[in-house]
Amino acid sequence: MTLSEFREQAGQWLRENVGAVAGTTERDPFDVAVFHSLPFEAEQALLEEHKRWQRIKFDAGYGALDWPVEDGGAGLSVEHADVFAREESTLLPLAPHELFSVTMHLIAPTIRILGTPRQKETFLPSMLRGELLACQLFSEPGAGSDLASLGTRAVRDGDEWVINGQKVWTSGAQFAEWGELIARTDPDVPKHAGMTAFLVPLDAPGVEVRQIRQMSGGTSFNEVFFTDVRVPDRLRLGEVGAGWNVALTTLAFERGGSSNTAGVGGQFSQLVASARAAGRIGDPQIRQQLAEVYLRQTLAEIDLLRDRQARAAGGAPGAVGSVRKVQWVDKLKLVSDTATAILGRTLLADTGRPGTYAWNEHVLGAPGYRIAGGSDEIQRNIIAERLLGLPAEARADKGKSWRESTSRSRA
Template sequence: MSAAPDLDEFLAEATAFLDEHAERRSSGEHDDEMVWGKGEFDVSVFHALSENDERALLQRAQDWTQTKAERGYHAIDWPTELGGLGLPSAYARAYGRLERGYQTPAGHETHSVTTRLIAPTVRVFGTDEQRADLVPRFLTARELCCQLFSEPGAGSDLAGLSCRAERDGDEWVINGQKVWSSGAQFSRWGELIARHDPDVVKHKGMTAFVIPMDLPGTTIRPIKQMSGGSSFNEVFFDDVRVPDSMRLGDVGDGWKVALTTLGFERDHSDSAGGGGGRVGGSWRQLLATARAVGVNADPVVRQRLARVYADHRIEQFVSRRSADLRRAGQPAGPEGSLGKLLWTNGMNGMSDAISAVLGAALVADTGAWGTYEWGAHVLGAPGYRIAGGSDEVQRNIIGERVLGLPAEPRVDKDAAWRDVPR
């Protein structure tokens, strides 16, 4: 293994690359500042775009990732055999800070699911063939992925899912329905968790697969959201035949695979530079808005802003623990639950702060740049209290696995899934 280059030399080369392929942000525009009134101001949590506009946004994110992949900047701390540079995580964090000084395409949830959730999950549980074949495709976002987890009858209880996978020789026959599958209509692949054995306790009878989304018998139906977009989908499987070679992990490992993916989902660190900023808006956008409307000197507003900033920094530090596990190719631990809870609480705190900053301008469109747009954040932020595992589930995980508190009473703990009332 060759020695890592000097960090300053690495950053000098990365700067030359970014200067060639992206435009620097305006002078003085750094993490805590932005030029007010210039460019796009997006603080939405969920997209409200037409399908063509959303495809175009997603394509820009893919193109940028593939441009970075030409130099390995898309996976700086990933092994070289998987397309990365094999460098320490400090290099990835340094590059992330550097890239934030440039104007790069906006992010998209389907892009993040592919590169930050499913790629590392396949790295942990995939066979050698799956890792060699799929991980480079996913890391570079050449082919996109979605999660096929949630179901109409399971709610927040993922282990209660009923989508069936029945073995038939070297194939599995899939029947059932998934819902709230973000980006399924744009995805080439899906990570599916299905029930292979209804006669054991619910956590034990599930198996995971990574499947093409165009297999015969698969139907994708976009769901119209109140925001106007259709990012979410319901997906139906009618006698879909999946080769056993697409199984992810061992038979019965479905719960373990799902928890690993959800652990990555609860890690909201972005040290490698995801491009385009933070879902739901950033601290610098909040601060810039307060300055623009002239309330940043108000002591009550300043206290709210300081709380948001402190919460944001604490969440970053906690999330870094999960990120370190992800980079090492290990399943995420309960730190992911803590980071996710801090993140959703932080989003709600930002909603409270911007409500105090803008007042009536939050709900009445005055035409002023960067004000009425915050309504999309306030309306969307509560949704992330459910996504990736509800707040209540995160508190249970922290209480039981971190604090050692008694487990929540579960009447179905020792019952076969088939015998659980539904």
């Protein structure tokens, strides 16, 4: 089947089936929020519709188009997956949700690459059918961009690990059944070498999830506490001490997945609609800014396709994901600047006019992605060192154990 034939077939199937999930969570044409500000019940309902839609897709063969057949996919090319994603983004009425994206595009692929046969058998079918959602348990109050400084401890006790510590800024944890956790298992080796990854059930005794209220009103972020949580060794993801490599794999998927086509935040078409409604579409300065947004969005789509083609063999993404992440964050800022220029003071008050005050959620949320998934500074270091071959940044803790470097920083 050629791509054009597949596009026609997929489009026809989508038109016949998207009505199964249309309803109370149907997407507002001016939903430009970067982070959710939905009430708890509404956010839960949105996730349930995403889960139902994923089951419908998977049962029809569209749930994992470019995954290998042996892992539950359709065995098609990344080009087929991109064609379907474009058609779906146009026809599907559901707003995106980060937890669903994290499950499908970050954690499931990490398990597919690094998981044991038993872990793949346990988790991947449920994830691909939308029956199981999982979050990232990475960042901590004292370990954000410098993730390797994390202090959540996992101590081995026979065939189990006992986990104590805290994670923070965990997207969707209040709705997730599982989490991919990175913990410190050896404090007496350099910090990058003493971490191990685990798959942790969030209903386990000793796990507590607390919501964090955002300035936009939502609670999509959470902090998660672990008190003597016992996890069997069979839920360890990767080798003992190899947690940094597991984290890099997941983060590379995260940075590579930061896409201007993901429907997160405002898009070019929404800016044009706001400019028309405000009578600014003929303003040459506004038109120039709109052209820049369109250019960034188009280039991002090209880079996304090139990145996916480069990973068609099934390997983990590399440092090029940092390039795309920086590019996406810059585009978010440009969208905010353009919306502000179009609307002026009408951005400040909710007058009921569509496409005006709604942009506040974008303006308030866009700066958050400068630190989400690794700060801009971290991304530029990765680009400089791993892609451009520039000298590595000087590190005072190089060669020192985590315990030694932590005690000195506290002193």
